[in-house]
Amino acid sequence: MQHAxxxxxxxxxxxxxxxxxxxxxxxxxxxxxxxxxDLALPNWLTRQYSLCGDPAVQEHYRIAVRYDPLSRGGSEYVHLFLEQGRTLDISLPRNNFPLLPASHYLFIAGGIGITPILPMMRTATEAGAATTLLYVGRSPETMPFTETLRSTYGDRVRTVATRVDGRPDFRTLATELDPHALVYCCGPTSMMDQVESVFPADRVHIERFRPTARPTAPNTPFEVRCARTGDTVQVPEDMSMLDALKYAGHPLPSGCREGVCGSCELTVLTGTPDHRDDIGAPPARIYPCVSRSLSHHLVVDL
Ligand code: FES
Structure with a gap:
């Protein structure tokens, strides 16, 4: 935790x-x-925001928050009540969307999904990579940072305002993709689903801030052994592993409780996790807010 x-x-x-x-x-x-x-708001809500400033600037972080008319209290608080000068608790930066080395990048951003893409575009371009940004929004006036992007990167940036230009043709973009390019995309779920479906799976990287709806096997009870303390915690079928651990005296950080932020991450030492997160946990990691166990017994590094 940091104070800012x-x-x-x-x-x-x-x-x-x-x-x-x-x-x-x-x-x-x-x-x-x-x-x-994770930004802990004074109204007791915690929300995740991508850092969108310059990683080389150590003095401050920059985030951008879009007001969501269907806000569950996060963006509404930021827009209506948060005041300059306020001290806030924030987590250490966590990176579930790292920029891998490549000679060519295609960045695709939709709306406020531009935020994690901004430092990626900066870093990749400064490193000498061939970069292209496709920035999609409803209309030009709803798309933050457009002018800065255009003046900094010129024709490397292509903006598409869907109300004027219609939807971009991702299928054609995929056929034109440089063979060495990696694709990074952040935006509305429908756009990310489309991008994921047309670009090669091993070259496309997506960051989701909302969980995807997908069928899961019915919950079954299992037990978790905490390797460091030696105690065993029962996880009933109607409780998350995160809550079972908390009630047993092992509270974990929990920013989203939806399997998208990564704050509750645990290392699995033995057993077979049932991964239900949207981060893409490696086999030896688990996000216990949503994930469960396929084996009756799971041993974690706790
Ligand atoms: S609390 Fe966010 S991934 Fe578990």
Whole structure:
């Protein structure tokens, strides 16, 4: 956990605010493109926001928050109640969307999904890679940072305002993709699903901030042994592993409780996890807010 002061708030479109945070007592931790932080709001909600500033600038973090009319209280609080100068608790940066080395990149951003893409575009371009950004939004005035992107990257940036231009043709883009290019995409679920379906699976990287609806096997009870403390915790079928561990005296950080942020990550030492997260946990990791166990017994590093 880090303490930060909200240094600046700037309106970048009618419904997007840019927030600059600086360390309250100590410098903020370094980060890499694709990283996000959990922001603990004074109304007891915790929300995840991608860092969208320059990773080389150590003094502050920058995030951008779009007002969501269907807000469950996060963006609404930021837009209506949060004030400059307020001290906030934020997590250390966590990166579930790392930028892998490549000579060519195609970045695809939809709406506020531009935020993790901004530092990626900067870092990849500065490293000498061939970069292209396709930035999609409803209309030009709803797309934050467009002018900065155009003035910095010129014709490497292509904007598509769907109300004017219609939807982009991802299928054609996929056929034209450079054989060495990696694709990074963040935006609305429908757009990411489409991108995932047309680009080669081993070259496309997606970051989701909402869980995907998909069928899962019925929950069954299982037990978790905590290797460090030696105690065994029963996980009933109607309880998450995260809650079972919490009630047994092992509270874990839990930013989203939806399998998208990564804050509850545990290392699995023995057993077969039933991965239900949207991060793409490697076999030896588990996100216990949503994931369960296929084996009756799971041993975790706790
Ligand atoms: S709390 Fe976010 S992944 Fe578990």
């Amino acid at each position: 002061v909200l240094d600046r708030m700037d309106r970048v479109t009618d419904d997007v605010l840019s927030l600059v945070l600086r360390g309250a007592e100590t410098p903020l931790a370094p980060w890499e493109p694709g990283a996000h932080i």
